[in-house]
Amino acid sequence: MHVVICIKQVPDTKNVRIDPKTNTLVRQGVESITNPFDLYAIEAALQLKDSTGAKTTVITMGPPQAEEALRQALSLGVDDAVLLSDRSFAGADTWATSRTLAEAVRKLEPVDLIVCGKQAIDGDTAQVGPEMATLLNLPCITYVRKLDLENGNESMRIERATDTGYEVLRVKLPAVLTVIREIGEPRIPGLRHKIRSKKQEIPVWGAADLGLEPEEVGLQGSFTQVVKVFSPPPRGERRLLSGSVEEMAKELVRILKSNNVPGF
Amino acid sequence: MKVIIDKNECTGCGSCVEVCPVEAINVVDEKAVVSDECTLCGMCVDSCEFEAISMPELTSKEEDLSLYQGVWFFAEQRGGEIHPISYELASTGRRLADKLEVELCGVLFGHGMEEAAKELIRYGTDRVFYVGREELEHFNEERYANVLTYLIENYKPEIFLAGATAIGRTFIPRVAASVKTGLTADCTGLDIGEDGLLHQTRPAFGGNVMATIICPHGRPQMATVRHKVMAACEIVDHQGVVEKIDVPEELLESRSELLEVIHEEDDTAQLTEAEVIISGGRGLQKAENFRLIEKLAKLVDGAVGASRSAVDAGWIAASHQVGQTGRTVAPTLYMACGISGAIQHIVGMQGSKIIVAVNKDPNAPIFDVADYGIVADLFEFVPALIKELESSSTCEID
Structure with missing residues (x-):
């Protein structure tokens, strides 16, 4: 079984405060962190690794420094990592991001399961998981709080949160899941994995490696454009x-x- | 996207060189050559009398765009009842359709809802496309996405709105990816710009920045809209029709199967629909003290919310959590008791109409977003408030 985890490096909003005078974000000294929801995605994959010996691969699209987020995932016990980085990837909307991630997943096939966090805390769109699933022609179950393999890894029994409670579903694999906090708190890095995470080589794939033209990725490959940014009233x-x-x-x-x- | 010169057709006449505003075209060896200075303005394409210049993606897409007309919205239903977000979308859609002078259409999936579908007309819908199938009675991301994609590809609306609910946020991205267009999540403002495009405004970075987004080259322009942000207005004598649509069987196939639906039994945890939410945080000090919050909530028929620290401490179930890792809420009244107001909490409740904060610490960040602040010990203030409410309601009976 091969599980791919998609993660994102985001600005740490924990220490960000609203300046009551200017009503703007105080971003001084804000560092980059792994999107907190993606830590639950890593945890979900590692639980499958523990129970079935699944191979786990973590990917992220971002600037070269996003490698830190991948090394953190390796330190938690993920087997392999790939960084998707290319100057042409910059400015991607959710469509262009999904497109890039989908091609990377294709390159990693065979893949049985793809796990994402429910959303990233900078954009809060929750769109990349379902859009990527569509491009890969896979089902996508969102807001997953519990998962169990069944029928010899052919399918999964899932609990997903809804606005009024939860649902129990069965989904055929391969599939894409987006997970929430109830899936399990992230573990603490083990010493062995910590040492490995520092040395392990992380391949970098650009647009050409994924068979994508520069027009298909980043700002150029995006449908949406930001035309104005302002402070809320x-x-x-x-x-x-x-x-x-x-x-x-x-x-x-x-x-x-x-x-x-x-x-x- | 780039300008392509057909070398077989180009005569090197230089008329494109003349019209190029950025001097990006030169004639080399009797053929036009485009440099990196090109801004893709398209002036040269029209200037060439030999049709030797093209901008493939732009020209083909721009032609297609005019084929898309009308404003559409997705009417969400749960258990055969139309969800209030649907009326909010209808009213917003009506305003946009009037500006564009086009039709407003609603899409409803369900089973045995022919009569309920008419409700949407009362909120300004001209045409309701109703797909009545047992398979669509309960939400299934693949079936819903397949059927909606089919309708969009056949009828080509220029704008499509849906609720930013758990359902909308799950299957609308699938539809956007299938029809290959842009999607803006969680919009709080929608308008038609002078350019005729849908201007979609949404919060970013935890609501501290607002961004306006357009989708110039994809159709429909798709957006999800937060519940309770836009008003639902009835138009009593509005005329419209319900059109039943048959869809091909294969669109109803799915790789997932629903086994069980479990509704939250605790009514006080029904946060997203509550008009009043009384929330408790670390200031409550222990689990037993949540009873005070529950008592106040019960008295005003409200729900009980909690901060992450209260949930992490095990004082209350996670289903009550408000904030980034919990629920996003927008009640008429949000009352935060003993909550300091970490940004992750504020993100989840700042859409509330009235925010009241009760905290001992006058410097707690929660006061920055509160409309009414009470600097007091919650163990003194909340009982006083309960007493006040109990006595004022008895007065009314007298």
């Missing part, structure tokens, strides 16, 4: 209530009643 009153807790409670109920909040 500030929120309303921002009023601190004053007085004793009883007075503030009274005032709050009055405000919420006058705003017709249901239940008040």
Whole structure:
């Protein structure tokens, strides 16, 4: 069994705060990290490696420094890594990204399962998993919280979260899954894998290696274009209530009643 | 994309050299040659009387674009009931269709929903394409994507809107990839620009930056829209039709099979539809103290939310979590009690209409997004609020 994990390096938004005066992002000293949801994807793949001896390969598309994210995945126990990096990949939207990842997966075939995080925290689109699945003509189950192989690795029994609870599904393999936190907390790197991760060679594939023309990738290969970026409008009153807790409670109920909040 | 000169047709007349605004064309050995200066403006293509110049991707696509007409939206249903996002999409779609002076069409998949389909007309839909099949009663990503792709390829709408719900976000990307066009996720603003294109505005970087996005060369221009961001407006006497559509059997095949649907039994965890959410965080100190939050929530018929730290501490189930790794919510009232307001939490609740924050620490970042701030110990304030609510409701009865 061969499991491919798709990950992304993103800016660490944990320490980012909104500047209340300018209402903009304070990005000073923000480092790059592996997208937190992708750590759950790595964990899901490693659980399959533990239980079935599956071979695991991690891929990412990004600038040369995205190699760090791949080395982190190797330190957690992933077997192999490939970096998809090419100047022509820059500025890709979800379509161009999916296209590039799909070609990389084809090059890694045979592949039984592809695991992604539910979305990346910088763009929050959640589109690359399903779009890549379509280009590979595979089913894609999103928001997966539990997975079990069945029928001699022919299919998988999946639990996926919905807006109102969850569903149990059976999906034929090969398939693409996007996973959420309930799949399992990421493990801690082991010493052996840590040492290996530092030395292991990571091949770099560019557009030509994937058989893609420069017009098919990056900004040129994208359908969507950003035409304007601006700060969101500030929120309303921002009023601190004053007085004793009883007075503030009274005032709050009055405000919420006058705003017709249901239940008040 | 690039300009191609057909060397067999080119006579080296130089008329393209004359029209090129960036001096990117030279005649070398009696043939036109395009340099890297070319900006793909297309002026030369029209200037050549021998039809020796072409810009393959651009010309063929631009011609196709005019074939796409009308604004469409996906009407989501769950358990045979039309989901409120569908009416929000209809109203937004109506506004866009009026600007473009085109038809507004809704697409509904389900079983035995012929009557329910008419509801969409009351929100300004001119035509509802209804595909009634048992196989489409419950959501299946492949079937839904196959059928919608089939409809789009046959009817060619210029704009397609869907809800940014778990369902929309799962299968709409499949459709966009199949019809080969762009898709913008989670839009909070949609308008027709002076260029006639759909201008799609969405939050990025956790909502601290807004970006406006266009899709100039792909059709339809596709967007998912967040629930509860756009208003649903009834147009009482609007006239429209429901058209039943048959689809080829093979589109209903799927490699996944639904075995069981489990609804969350705990009503207070139904966060996405709640009008009021009372949330608790680390400030609650222990699991038992969530009862205070639950009591207040029950009193106002609201749901119970939680920050990640409260969930991580094991005080409450993960289904209550609001924020980046939990649910994104937009209730009328969001009341955060003992939540400091990490950016990951704020991302999940900043779409709420009114935000109230209760925190002991006046410097807690939650106050930056709160409309009303209460700097107090939640263990004093929440009971006072409960008391106030109980006494004010008794007064009304008197």
